[in-house]
Amino acid sequence: MDVFLALLALVLGFLLLRAWQLMWAGRRSRPHSGSAVTPPTARRRLQWVSLGELKKVLAAANDLVVVDLRPGRAYPPLPVPEAQVLRVRTSELETMLQQLPDNRSAAFCGASGVCVFMIETSPCMSGSAPLYILRPERTHEEAA
Numbered sequence: 001m002d003v004f005l006a007l008l009a010l011v012l013g014f015l016l017l018r019a020w021q022l023m024w025a026g027r028r029s030r031p032h033s034g035s036a037v038t039p040p041t042a043r044r045r046l047q048w049v050s051l052g053e054l055k056k057v058l059a060a061a062n063d064l065v066v067v068d069l070r071p072g073r074a075y076p077p078l079p080v081p082e083a084q085v086l087r088v089r090t091s092e093l094e095t096m097l098q099q100l101p102d103n104r105s106a107a108f109c110g111a112s113g114v115c116v117f118m119i120e121t122s123p124c125m126s127g128s129a130p131l132y133i134l135r136p137e138r139t140h141e142e143a144a
Contacts, residue, residue, distance in 0.1 A: 021121065045130040046120060054107055054134055055079055063104055063129070069093065070110030078109055093118055102127030109134040 049057065058064060058080060066080050068087045078085060088096050093115055100106060104127075108119065111133050119131065 044125050044127045046125070047130060047132050048135050049107070049132045050135050051079070054132065057105075057107065057132060061105055064132075065100070065104060065106045067096065067106055067108045068110060069108060069112070069115055075110070090115060094122065097122040097124045100124045100127075103129050105129040105131065107132040107134060110136075 058066075064084075066078060066085045068078065068085050069090060071089075086096070090112070097119065102124075106129075108115065108131070111119070116133060119125070119133070124131075
């Protein structure tokens with residue numbers, strides 16, 4: 001009996017979350033008063049990359065913004081000049097995504113599942129430049 005109640009609560013929670021997401025997306029897609037309605041644009045490509053692939057992308061692209069979402073400074077530095085790294089807290093990610101230009105690529109380092117969801121559902125996905133998410137590197141401690 002308890003299993004069925006837990007399952008029912010899980011299903012209801014999922015439905016409420018989905019309804020909230022749809023309602024929030026509807027609010028964000030409404031034009032502000034006085035602004036012109038823009039036609040829908042192409043959807044950005046979201047690509048998971050390794051650290052080696054990120055280095056290749058950095059060498060090829062001169063307009064790439066590297067967004068470091070890792071908390072604190074206990075992590076090793078990224079292979080990018082410090083001046084090109086934008087450190088963003090998870091609580092600031094939504095604002096940062098709203099300000100990301102449509103034609104500017106970004107690489108997100110240290111993105112959690114919540115951050116990836118925020119990126120995938122944000123209005124910044126309606127741009128032309130690709131977005132990259134750095135795959136977490138596996139360490140020997142994780143295997144134990």
